[in-house]
Amino acid sequence: MDMFLYMDKDTFVHNLDPRTKIFVMFGTFTIALLFNSLPVLLALAALVLFYGYSGKVLANLKRIRVILFMIALMSILIWSIVGGGETKLLGPITLEGFIYGLTVAVKFNVMIIAGMIFLSSTTIEGISLGLVKLKIPYRGAFAFSTAIRLVPMIVGTSYTITQAQRSRGLDLDSGSIFEKIKKYVPLIIPTFVSVIRGTNVFSMALESKGFGYDSERTNYLQLSYDKRDYIFMIITFILVAVSIYVKLTFDF
Amino acid sequence: MKEVFSMWKSTKMVVLVALCAGLYAALLIPFKSIVLIPGITEVRPASALPVVMGLLFGPAGAWGSAIGNLIGDFFGSLGIGSIFGFVGNFMFAYIPYKVWDNMGLVNKNDREPDLKSGRKIWTFIVAALGGALGCALIIGWGLELLGMVPFAALGAIITLNNSIPSIVLGIPLLIVLYPRIKKWDLMWTDILPPEDMPKTGAAARMGSIIMYLGVMFGLLGGLAVAAGAAGQELFSFTGQAGEGTSVILVAGIGVAATFIGSFMQ
Numbered sequence: 001m002d003m004f005l006y007m008d009k010d011t012f013v014h015n016l017d018p019r020t021k022i023f024v025m026f027g028t029f030t031i032a033l034l035f036n037s038l039p040v041l042l043a044l045a046a047l048v049l050f051y052g053y054s055g056k057v058l059a060n061l062k063r064i065r066v067i068l069f070m071i072a073l074m075s076i077l078i079w080s081i082v083g084g085g086e087t088k089l090l091g092p093i094t095l096e097g098f099i100y101g102l103t104v105a106v107k108f109n110v111m112i113i114a115g116m117i118f119l120s121s122t123t124i125e126g127i128s129l130g131l132v133k134l135k136i137p138y139r140g141a142f143a144f145s146t147a148i149r150l151v152p153m154i155v156g157t158s159y160t161i162t163q164a165q166r167s168r169g170l171d172l173d174s175g176s177i178f179e180k181i182k183k184y185v186p187l188i189i190p191t192f193v194s195v196i197r198g199t200n201v202f203s204m205a206l207e208s209k210g211f212g213y214d215s216e217r218t219n220y221l222q223l224s225y226d227k228r229d230y231i232f233m234i235i236t237f238i239l240v241a242v243s244i245y246v247k248l249t250f251d252f
Numbered sequence: 253m254k255e256v257f258s259m260w261k262s263t264k265m266v267v268l269v270a271l272c273a274g275l276y277a278a279l280l281i282p283f284k285s286i287v288l289i290p291g292i293t294e295v296r297p298a299s300a301l302p303v304v305m306g307l308l309f310g311p312a313g314a315w316g317s318a319i320g321n322l323i324g325d326f327f328g329s330l331g332i333g334s335i336f337g338f339v340g341n342f343m344f345a346y347i348p349y350k351v352w353d354n355m356g357l358v359n360k361n362d363r364e365p366d367l368k369s370g371r372k373i374w375t376f377i378v379a380a381l382g383g384a385l386g387c388a389l390i391i392g393w394g395l396e397l398l399g400m401v402p403f404a405a406l407g408a409i410i411t412l413n414n415s416i417p418s419i420v421l422g423i424p425l426l427i428v429l430y431p432r433i434k435k436w437d438l439m440w441t442d443i444l445p446p447e448d449m450p451k452t453g454a455a456a457r458m459g460s461i462i463m464y465l466g467v468m469f470g471l472l473g474g475l476a477v478a479a480g481a482a483g484q485e486l487f488s489f490t491g492q493a494g495e496g497t498s499v500i501l502v503a504g505i506g507v508a509a510t511f512i513g514s515f516m517q
Contacts, residue, residue: 005326029332033398108331108400115330139260143269144319150274151281151323158278184297185424188279192301192429195275199438202271203264211263 005060005119012228013055013121018130020229021118024051027236028114031243032107038099041106048114057120064116071108076101124148125221133223139212150195158191253515255440256346258448259311265443272305272316273323280324299344299414300421302387303380306345307352307365307426308433310440314349318342336394343510344387344414347463348379349440350517354452354460366430367423380422382464384414386510389471393503403499404478407471450517459516462509470506474499 013021031044052058061068076098080089085096122130128145132138165186166172172183206212259265279298301320305313321341325334352358352365357375367373392407433439441449450456477499 033332033400036399104400111331115326115334119326119330137260139266140315143266143273143315144323146267146270147273147277147316147319148323148326150270151278154274154278155281182420184300185421188300188421188425189428191279192275192425193432195271196268196433196438197436199264199267199271200436203267206267207263212261 005063005116006123007057007060007120009056009121011055011121013051013057013117015228016121016232017223017225017229018122018126019133019223020225020232021122022130022134023233024236025114025118027240029111030240032110032114034243034247036100036103036107038103038106041103041110045106045110045113048110048117052113052117052120055117055121057117060116060120061113064112068109068112071112072102072105075105075108079104126223129219129221129223132219138215138217142211154191154195157194158187161190161194162187253450253517255444255448255450256311256314259315259440259444261448262443264438265309265312265440268309268312268438268440268443269315269319272301272309272313273319276301276305276317276320277323280320296413297417297421299384299417300425302341302345303348303376303383303418303422304425304429306347306349306383307376307379308429308439310349310444311346312440314342314346317345332398333391333395333400336391339394340387340390340410343390343514344383346514347383347386347467347510348376350460350514351375351379351382351464353450354456354517355464356457364430364434365426366434367427373423376423376426377419380418381415382467384418385411385471386463386467387414389467389474389503389506389510392474393470393500393507396503397500402478403474403503407475407478407503411471456517459513461513462516463513466506466509466511466513468506469509470503473506474503477502 016024028044028048032041035041035044049058052061079101080093080097082097085094085100087095089095089098124145128141131141131144162172170183170186172180175183276298279301280296302313302317305316307313309316318338318341321337322334325331325337352375353363355378357378358372365372365376367376388407388410391410392401392403395401395406396403434442437443
């Protein structure tokens, strides 16, 4: 089961330092949050999509298409009705509300696509080491990367338990919302127990391999900035600075 | 709050953080496509876990809850809201174990979270509501501050979305899990050495009360202001409404009190 978004390609986006990609991602978030202007956000979306296209990772858009579509649909629906405005289109739906809903949908989707591009072009090891280089304590980064690696195993365990309970007659599809929630108890408990009972063995295995022996760790994977990283960081910095200037001066 | 940082010295606690985070993420991910507020939240039966993890594993449960939520966001909704999601989910597990330990609701000679008495079940409900509402307050306030989702919508939905599973599922979960975790010596109080344990006493109790009142004041006050009690429209951001008491201010006072109370313990 391939749950992760990472796509193994040899592109310049993949070869950027994870810290650069984190900087680009947060730069995108900042610009998206600054503006409520549909043209500006569409321009940003085009830029983000071009960045993703350069990294050959846009195929992952298919995997999150339901989420992107639901965001767009719900935003447009909600804001068309409650957004207010004078130009009535149909019932409580107004043109101004519709445009605002569309703007919010683009804003959310741009941020999610920026996150997707980062995850599609960066390995878990890269993210973890990038966090350590950004002065996140090693043990925190270790817990984070271990947890990510454990997710498919836990999902697999819970799937097996679900099938086993179904074969014993557990009906997860019928009943009220409270009854459905209660039916998750015989699924969550064995999953929880099967995962947690490995704690003692896991910690002994780690300590037997010298976990925590020395605060100055060395890594097989080495990160370093090169010319492309500096160029990308400077471009992102300029775009964010210009966006802040435009926002403060022209108040989009 | 010192155990939140000192726990990283213990390998077993680091492993528990990873396992709790993996578990929480694994239960969040299957429901990612059942959206309640686009890009922000979805149906979350996994919300039963943070309170239980907090009571069993203390700070490891809190970090696990925060990291697990972040990993859940990696599967389709990573955005600026993930920062507030991280802090909010941390508090979702942190507040319950602090309420349990410090607010004086359970007998001080029998603080084990085994839910073997009506008083303990009642305390669990109070603690779970504190965690659920604290999480809603922080995320709702943060996203209102950024102008992304109105506080009224997000605060109310996260409150319900968190509190129902954490109480309905959390009670049977804790009743079944506690004896096993205790037997395996995995309770956080059994793992951390005495010097790394948080302080108790009057200051901690006061901190716990301030934290709880901050959560209630921030969330309920913020919702009241958003509902029109002070001139703000329900689905407007503060900046757009521009009159009356600000949701950001009221909820912000609650957030500040929550953190001040947390640091006192």
